[in-house]
Amino acid sequence: MDYALLTGIVLVAGVALALIAQKRDWRPSLLVAILVGIAVRVLIMFTSAIDTWQPVDFVESFKPAGEAVLRGEDPVLASEGGWHFLPTIPYVYGILLWLGIPWEYAGRLVTVVADIVLIPLVAKLAGGPKASLRAFQYALNPLGVLVASVHGQVEPVALVFGVAAFVVARGPGDPHRPGLVTDVVGRVRQGVAAYGVRASVPRVIGRGGMLHRALLPGEGDRANLKRAAWAGVLMGLALCAKSWPIWLIPGFLLLLPNLRARIAALFMTGFVPLFFLVTLPIFAGTSLSQIPQVIHTIQDIRPIVGEWGWTPWLTDGSWSLEPTMASIGTNLIYACVVGVILLWRRADPIDMTTAILLVFMVVTPRLGAQYLLWFMPFLVARPTRFAWPAIIGSSLWAAYGYVVMTQFDFQGWYVQHQYWSRASIVLLPILALAMPWGRRIATAPGLDDNHTGPAPQAKVKSPA
Structure with missing residues (x-):
């Protein structure tokens, strides 16, 4: 990187301003937050575009996908697996290249615009009197600047749709919401206590029971379904950018007001990626016989480990194809996510989502620096006690990779990588501490802590 000093000064100054x-x-x-975010991102985008160093995947994976669209070819197959997601973003790449914008700018323009739009969305996600402060802090977030303006990675695109889905699903009203413990759950528990399990089953799932009534239209049903459909479309677009926003789905569904709305949102979430898949022959020139191959390529994730966390200590700090480690780590992710959902089942769904994303970072066997952006909008919007140690620590680790290690030739970079990847293990306890441990219970209105009777008001602990 030719402009490492300038980039470093901008990032450090941004963190200092955010802390002040x-x-x-x-x-x-x-408006001030948005203007600051634009200024910082455009400056670093410009210096990165004219830099002699360019990220390998940005040039060898993303660019071929955009060029394939220009030629009327399938971006997944024509990039030889370099692009292994749905073609939604390559369509945008292709349009920008068709307009004559050089790739060094066109590829980053997509992510920079998305990351700028995230600034007001973070304010909406935060809500309350400190919403503009949270937007200002995200505008200066160093990891967001690095991922969007330097790397051109598509995490901001997935996030802008994912966070927008949360904002739409939550709708108007109090920004703090209860989790799975609702009036319905409370009444089920009361019924079981009063009548026993056998007598309560028909009251819950029988004809005219609680489940049946939950599926019937209620007051404001049309508005709720409309909101749910739009939220589902946004989450579907997030999944079109990358596959990881699947971890956002539990929290976003819980923000919707009832079962009918959640079903509608889930349907639209699945419909949007399916639409982009089945329309490949129309928009990408893919033949029908090639679609199974496209699906296989998208599903095929190589078990590369050794970049982050616990796996570099087993690979001497180097990348390695290790199916066993990848399998163990993947199963560990599933187990920990289930555990988090159970522990935070009574929490605000946004806090549950923050916990899911952070526990993923703690146990995952494979991770690129850009993955650390996943939790940033949520943690910035609703900070915890250890939020800033996690934000600064993650940003420092990523910045060392983006800014410092790019000063070396390949051999020097390889030596640095061995130390850098293993050093990431220091961040794991910090990320674990940054989970919203103090906000695991957000009691629903109308129920007390034991769910046996009415309470005077909801008990929702606000973020710091």
Whole structure:
């Protein structure tokens, strides 16, 4: 990287401003936050575009996908697996290249615009009197700047749709919501206590029971279904950008008001990726016989480990194809996510989502620096006690990879990587501490902590 010093100064100054804003409780207007975010991202995008160093995947994977669209070819197959997601973003790449914009700018423009749109979305996600402060802090988030403006990785695109889905699903009203413990769950428990399990089953799932009534239209049903459908479309678009937003689905569904709305949202979430898949012959020139091959390529994830966390200590800090480690780590992710959902089942769904994303980072066997952006909008919007140690620590580790290690030739980079990857294990306990441990219970209105009777008001612990 030719402009490492300038990039470093901008990132450090941004963190300092964000911390000063936190300490002094600055609340600049949303417009100021957006303008600051634009200035920082456009500056670093410009220096990165004219730099002699360019990220390998940005040039050898993303660019071929965009060029394939220009030629009317399938971006997944024509990039020889370099692009192994749905073709939604390559369509945008192709349009920008068709307009004559050089790739060094066109490829980053997509992610920079998405990351700028995330600034007001973080404010919406946060809600309350400190919403503009949270937007300002995300505008200066160093990892967001690095991923969007330097790397051109598509995480901001997945996030902009995913966070927008949360905002739409939550709708108007109090920004803090209860989790799975609702009035319905409370009444089920009361019924079981009063009548026993056998007598309560027909009351829950029988004709005219609680489940049956939950599927019937209620007051405001049309508005709820409309909101749910739009939220589902947004989450579907997030899945079109990358597959990882599947971890956002539990929390986003819980923000919707009832079962009918959740079913509608889930249907639209699945419909959007399916639409982009079945329309490949129309928009990407894919033959019908090639679609199974496209699906196989998208599903095929190589078991590369040794970049982050516990696996570099088993690979001497180097990348390695290790199916056993990858399998163990994947199963560990599933087990931990289930555990988090159970522990945070009574929490605000946004806090549950933050916990899911952070536990993923702690136990995953494979991770690129850009993955650390996944939890940033959620943690910035609703910070915990250890939020800033996690934000700064993750950003420092990623910045060392993006800014410092790119000063070396390949051999020097390889030596640095052995130490850098193993050093990431220091961040695991910090990320674990940053989970919203103090916000695991958000009691539903109308129920007390034991769910045996009415309570005067909801008990929702607000973020710090």
